[in-house]
Amino acid sequence: xxxxxxxxxxxxxxxxxxxxxxxxxxxxxxxxxxxxxxxxxxxxxxxxxxxxxxxxxxxxxxxxxxxxxxxxxxxxxxxxxxxxxxxxxxxxxxxxxxxxxxxxxxxxxxxxxxxxxxxxxxxxxxxxxxxxxxxxxxxxxxxxxxxxxxxxxxxxxxxxxxxxxxxxxxxxxxxxxxxxxxxxxxxxxxxxxxxxxxxxxxxxxxxxxxxxxxxxxxxxxxxxxxxxxxxxxxxxxxxxxxxxxxxxxxxxxxxxxxxxxxxxxxxxxxxxxxxx
Amino acid sequence: xxxxxxxxxxxxxxxxxxxxxxxxxxxxxxxxxxxxxxxxxxxxxxxxxxxxxxxxxxxxxxxxxxxxxxxxxxxxxxxxxxxxxxxxxxxxxxxxxxxxxxxxxxxxxxxxxxxxxxxxxxxxxxxxxxxxxxxxxxxxxxxxxxxxxxxxxxxxxxxxxxxxxxxxxxxxxxxxxxxxxxxxxxxxxxxxxxxxxxxxxxxxxxxxxxxxxxxxxxxxxxxxxxxxxxxxxxxxxxxxxxxxxxxxxxxxxxxxxxxxxxxxxxxxxxxxxxxx
Numbered sequence: 001x002x003x004x005x006x007x008x009x010x011x012x013x014x015x016x017x018x019x020x021x022x023x024x025x026x027x028x029x030x031x032x033x034x035x036x037x038x039x040x041x042x043x044x045x046x047x048x049x050x051x052x053x054x055x056x057x058x059x060x061x062x063x064x065x066x067x068x069x070x071x072x073x074x075x076x077x078x079x080x081x082x083x084x085x086x087x088x089x090x091x092x093x094x095x096x097x098x099x100x101x102x103x104x105x106x107x108x109x110x111x112x113x114x115x116x117x118x119x120x121x122x123x124x125x126x127x128x129x130x131x132x133x134x135x136x137x138x139x140x141x142x143x144x145x146x147x148x149x150x151x152x153x154x155x156x157x158x159x160x161x162x163x164x165x166x167x168x169x170x171x172x173x174x175x176x177x178x179x180x181x182x183x184x185x186x187x188x189x190x191x192x193x194x195x196x197x198x199x200x201x202x203x204x205x206x207x208x209x210x211x212x213x214x215x216x217x218x219x220x221x222x223x224x225x226x227x228x229x230x231x232x233x234x235x236x237x238x239x240x241x242x243x244x245x246x247x248x249x250x251x252x253x254x255x256x257x258x259x260x261x262x263x264x265x266x267x268x269x270x271x272x273x274x275x276x
Numbered sequence: 277x278x279x280x281x282x283x284x285x286x287x288x289x290x291x292x293x294x295x296x297x298x299x300x301x302x303x304x305x306x307x308x309x310x311x312x313x314x315x316x317x318x319x320x321x322x323x324x325x326x327x328x329x330x331x332x333x334x335x336x337x338x339x340x341x342x343x344x345x346x347x348x349x350x351x352x353x354x355x356x357x358x359x360x361x362x363x364x365x366x367x368x369x370x371x372x373x374x375x376x377x378x379x380x381x382x383x384x385x386x387x388x389x390x391x392x393x394x395x396x397x398x399x400x401x402x403x404x405x406x407x408x409x410x411x412x413x414x415x416x417x418x419x420x421x422x423x424x425x426x427x428x429x430x431x432x433x434x435x436x437x438x439x440x441x442x443x444x445x446x447x448x449x450x451x452x453x454x455x456x457x458x459x460x461x462x463x464x465x466x467x468x469x470x471x472x473x474x475x476x477x478x479x480x481x482x483x484x485x486x487x488x489x490x491x492x493x494x495x496x497x498x499x500x501x502x503x504x505x506x507x508x509x510x511x512x513x514x515x516x517x518x519x520x521x522x523x524x525x526x527x528x529x530x531x532x533x534x535x536x537x538x539x540x541x542x543x544x545x546x547x548x549x550x551x552x
Contacts, residue, residue: 118480118481118482119482119483120482120483137482138479138480138481138482140479140480165479167479167480169480174480176473177473177476177477177480177481178480179473180471180473180474180477180480180485181473181477181480181481181482181484181485182481182482182484182485184468184471184488185468185484185485185487185488186484187521187524187525188464188468188488188517188521189488189543190520190524190539190540190542190543191517191520191521191523191524192460192461192464192517192520193543193546193547194516194520194523194542194543194546195456195460195513195516195517195520196516197452197453197455197456197457197513198456198546198550199546199549199550200453201453201456201457201550202550203414203416203441203443204394204414204416204443204445204450204453204454204456204457205394205414205453205457205458206394206395206396206413206414206457206458207395207396207490208457208458208461208462208491209456209457209458209461211461211487211488211490211491212460212461212464212465212487212488213547213552214483214487215484215487216543216544216546216547217543217544217547217548217552218540218541218543218544219544220536220537220538220540220541220543220544221537223540224533224536224537224540225533227524227528227536228528228531228533228536231528231529231531234528235525235528235529237471237473238521238524238525238528239525240470240471240472241464241467241468241471241521242518242521242522242525244466244467244468244470244471245463245464245467245514245517245518246518247467247470248463248466248467248503248514249463249511249514249515249518252503252504252507252510252511252514253507253511255504255507257500257501257504260496260500260503260504261496261497261500262496263466264466264494264496264499264500265494265496266466266470267465267466267469267470267492267493267494267496268492268493268494268495268496270469270470270474270475270492271469271489271492271493272493273475274474274475274477274478276489276493
């Protein structure tokens, strides 16, 4: 197959590297700035530079772009995309993106499948991309109007490049779950390091500090877009977290050790029930 | 030296194992219940069972007990402890414990040094203890009234068994910093898993979920004691966190991407400044 990867950041770059490492598909790279593309060509993450002509013979187009930029890319280049092509985004939000993409796919004739590869790092850019970033990760798929054959083209690729499982969902369920599993940890990592004691943690900290604060090393541009475009589910999660923090806070203030133990033990039971 | 370890949970057990692995000191174990002590004898984590007679010839007594239980142990056994012995606790709180221990050391004649080994796991008990738990960890020392020679006896042992650094502090600074670095992450891990979406996270989650929720697998008994005995600093941290969560929450609700980017970017700068 001819696979075009547009946007060679950590996600696009890692997908390109994985496809070259684990399959014999031909990979074209496209990137707004020059440098990542040159690096990708140099290290063999892509075989050649893509352009509008290449889009006309693509079997799969992977959009490794920020959500709105991905829609913009398709709006601008839709007329050049092969009508047999399956286009996937890699966005961390779906309700805002999928309907627009489906409209564009209807307008231009290609097929769109929503795709969210559940992996990342606390750093960004092609330099930290990694062919094995998706090893055992979850590939979330929003089928929408796509045919089974189109979805299978993506799922089969995911399996070959190391994803551990495929999860099918709707835009709404995706966004509600991602608000909890991914966006909320980013919000709270930022809020956490705002403590006036944070700059002095060295020597007083261990794994707990490291784990909670890790993703505070945030790509502020990207995540402010993701947060605002998923406003409702995310605010629901933040409000839920705050009210549960208050529950524990008030338990501490009351000072009734038995009551507080009961509250905390519920958390342990939730983790145990999940086998974690 | 003769070293007595009273309380063979994850911390006491790991210290005993590390001392046996990295030094040639003789280690006695004491434990309220029988099983951990038998296991420790069997695997060579301790050389022999300790008792009141053994306390009389101890050079170091390590209390691997919950904070109040540690004070109780010393109150009950203080009269048997060798007057040249250096007694250390391993408590995660100091303002509540150090003054009581110093009074007891004055009453009975031994020396007390406050000690907090900054390492742990999300599991507890002798079974998960590990000779290398403290590799590169921070050893926090509260000197109090102890002589330099007494402190040196502990610090030299810490260095031999793998601690990466020694930090000297006061009970108040210790408790303020630990509220932020260790207690707050435990509080928020519990509050986090209380989300109604938590039980359904599988397939939608990756590193962020795993890292934030890890310590929700909490020892509720121990941490409810630690939280309540460090009420003031911890509530200050929780309130600070909540107000910073509100700051981000309101930024999301307002929907001004430039403003939200500015807020989030501050978190990145804090992490960068710390070289993290």
